Amino acid sequence: MPYYWRLSGFYFFYFGLLGTLVPYWSLYLRDLGFNPAAIGTLMAIPQLTKIGAPNLWGWLADRSGQRLRIIRLGNFTAALVFLPVFWIDAFWSMAALLVAFSFFWNAVLAQFEVLTLQTLGRHAHRYSHVRLWGSVGFIAAVLVLGELLDRMSTSLLPWVLSAILWLLWLGTLTLPAGQATGHGTQKSAASPLWPLLKRPQVALFLLAAFLMQLSHGPYYTFYSIYLQDLGFSKFTVGCLWALGVLAEVGLFVVMHRLLQRYSMPAILIASLLLAALRWAVIGMVGDSLWWLAAAQLLHAATFGSFHAASIAWVQRQFGSALAGQGQALYSSLGYGAGWAAGAWLSGKYWHIFGAQLFYAAALAALLAALIMIAGRLNHAS
Template sequence: MPYWRISGFYFFYFASLGALVPYWGLYLQDLEFSPAEIGELIASLQATKIVAPNLWGWIGDRTGKRMRIVRLAGLISPLAFVGVFFGSGYWWMMMVMIAFSFFWNASLPQFEATTLNHLGRDTHRYSQVRVWGSIGFVLVVAALGPLLDRFGTVLVPPVVLGLFAGIWLMSLTVPEKGHPHSHLASGSIMAIIKKPEVIAFLVVCFLMQAGHAPYYAFFSIYLEAHDYSRTAIGVLWALGVGAEVLLFVFMHRILQRVNVRRVLIISLALASVRWLLVAKFVDTAWVMVFAQLLHAATFGSFHAAAIHLVHTYFVGQHQGRGQAFYSSISFGLGGMLGSLYSGYLWSGLGSSFTYGLAAALALVATLIAMRWIRG
């Protein structure tokens, strides 16, 4: 198990998210895009998650060479991202964001499958590797906030580009690892997807990410509008992912003792609480701190439980496409539609209504999980 090499990839991948997720919306706002346009542009990042992971997942499952895909995607995504330095119009930015994200989004599901194959029977220890991604996110988001207060969002693109380069370099160090029992899954992947429990699981993941979309797209803009400095914004983001880091450290023990279904349901219920707090108490700093601490559940424990279930549902040669399908339905379709409704509702019905809707989506997902997902 090449622990540090795999951990290094996660570190750089999620460090790039630490620059993009909290600060890309602010960067687009400084380019004078409207909330609707920001929602559409961020939706384009999520839209490529619908197609790219499934295309590359099919190739990875057919060839068994998942790390080749990760390395190719890791090389092309920074080359495509360079386009942001050569224009700032709406359609140019849309084209560049679609181009780099098509490859950037392709790599993670294939790397997740490779990681789980390296772990073998110790899949409950996934969180001990994945925690380094969260550490990368925390370090970048905390360091970048004060720098943006001083120098502005013009720093965001070069930082992202450097982190993309780090992803590619780390991908070169991780060896290939196929699944030792790929013959166990010779049937159609559609037979798995059509199972009622799997359908319910995918719907739950879709709703959870659609509910998170206003957070990823507009939380920094929301805080800045309520007089939080960019340093404070960075601290709040870092606090949320810091809580996620602590949870990941102990997650393997939790999953050994607590039913994965229960972990999933608790995470969903806490997401509904979190978005209600964000909707109603943005001007109360300690409530925002508490809401950010809930990120440990709404992303950390939920994602760990979801990855565990995907690995259980999609075995053998279907692992790559299973991870890709999970990514495309939740982060792709859910994130895309969530970013779109966020952008359109933000200007029309307001930020509080938008986060209230996010809370409702999480509540519906909780009820579906309680009814249809088994332990």
């Protein structure tokens, strides 16, 4: 596979940053003195900007053909605007920083997914082998930081995040440009987005993706706080996060075989049903380390197989001319609107319901599975 290690290295550092941000940022915000509602809102902001930002960057990339330049620009500017974080401890200042940072940061991943698939070319079915290095980066980050944060304060986090951002930008300077799909005005005119969105199977998939990420709201926002309040150390919290991503790595290793054996809708539906089971288990037996570990193994489905199948499904449905906009739309509705809504609702109701919110998350995932089944039946008919 061409450029395997350059592409894999980018995923390693990108998801290494997420392994620093997602499990521990809520702990950092709590140590700054923010209450659950403020934490939920601040955790929602980076996802909220995904509603518009990836679509803007995706449209620009498809129209200009300068996908790699956009990835580099987004990464550099995100690293630059993140620097004032060291001096911020007030809500509105933190909110403004997260809006600016995430607007540019959200230019990166959806376009890099397209760049990866274009670079792999006829080896595109090996995407999961490249992407698994992102999972390795996530695991390394949560384990190392979990150990460090048991010995040091969470004030270490901004330093680690800033360092990874600059390393990631340096990595973008080594990336290939991918295969050009042509400049955009003619391509866009020939391949308008709206007719695709009117297809029932496309609309229902996007709704299911929204609900899937909404169901992750309590997990991504309060899982670490929940475990720490139950008496688990930060290292144990990190190990549980790492276990989930380790299961995801195993899934990515065999994902190309699953895609050859089963249809994409079947994989998506199975992933959603397993997500409902996972959230229900966390809500019921959160004080049992063994049950928590078992639930984390289901991350292989709730993120791994769902994401890999979604990337492949979107690429097939939207084609090369609209690939950037298709991946950006999936990212903005799922990881943007869905995750933001889940984080905000979790922050609003955590002090009332606590871990019982995981039952609501299970219902959201179950509803998404039913929607995907309806889309499959509609397509079959």
